[in-house]
Amino acid sequence: EGPTDLTLRINGAARTLRAEPRVTLLDALREYLDLTGSKKGCDHGQCGACTVLVDGRRVNSCLTLAVMNQGKEITTIEGIAKGDELHPMQEAFLKHDGFQCGYCTPGQIMSGVACVKEGHATSDDQCREWMSGNLCRCGAYPNIVAAVREVAG
Numbered sequence: 001e002g003p004t005d006l007t008l009r010i011n012g013a014a015r016t017l018r019a020e021p022r023v024t025l026l027d028a029l030r031e032y033l034d035l036t037g038s039k040k041g042c043d044h045g046q047c048g049a050c051t052v053l054v055d056g057r058r059v060n061s062c063l064t065l066a067v068m069n070q071g072k073e074i075t076t077i078e079g080i081a082k083g084d085e086l087h088p089m090q091e092a093f094l095k096h097d098g099f100q101c102g103y104c105t106p107g108q109i110m111s112g113v114a115c116v117k118e119g120h121a122t123s124d125d126q127c128r129e130w131m132s133g134n135l136c137r138c139g140a141y142p143n144i145v146a147a148v149r150e151v152a153g
């Protein structure tokens, strides 16, 4: 099978690309659409650096094919701020130093957004459990949990 035309709805806008059906959503974002905020840590579902929201639920974008996500609402780290105004989760990561090298941060933030929205941040332990698929090699976990818990209120 050769390349096909795909239309993806990303951060509220329709984006088109021409790609082989085997292209992952992560590669579609990064390599075809220049949305490089979502990171590739492992490319097989173990690190969470590629986390995006699909129809509001968090997804490892390296584990799903772009073609399967047509017709769905995809939100990436580039889409959560409102103009110059950062998303509250972004503000909280800044305030609590929820990152060091920053590589895992986009995925952590997207996971944190889903964590709060789905009500999984009612305690530090619950938050840690929910966020356990997002690895941070710098070990910023306590600050990440503090940031997510603050947004949860």
Ligand code: FES
Binding pocket: 039, 040, 041, 042, 043, 044, 045, 046, 047, 048, 049, 050, 051, 060, 061, 062, 063
């Ligand atoms: Fe997708 Fe690691 S790059 S989980």
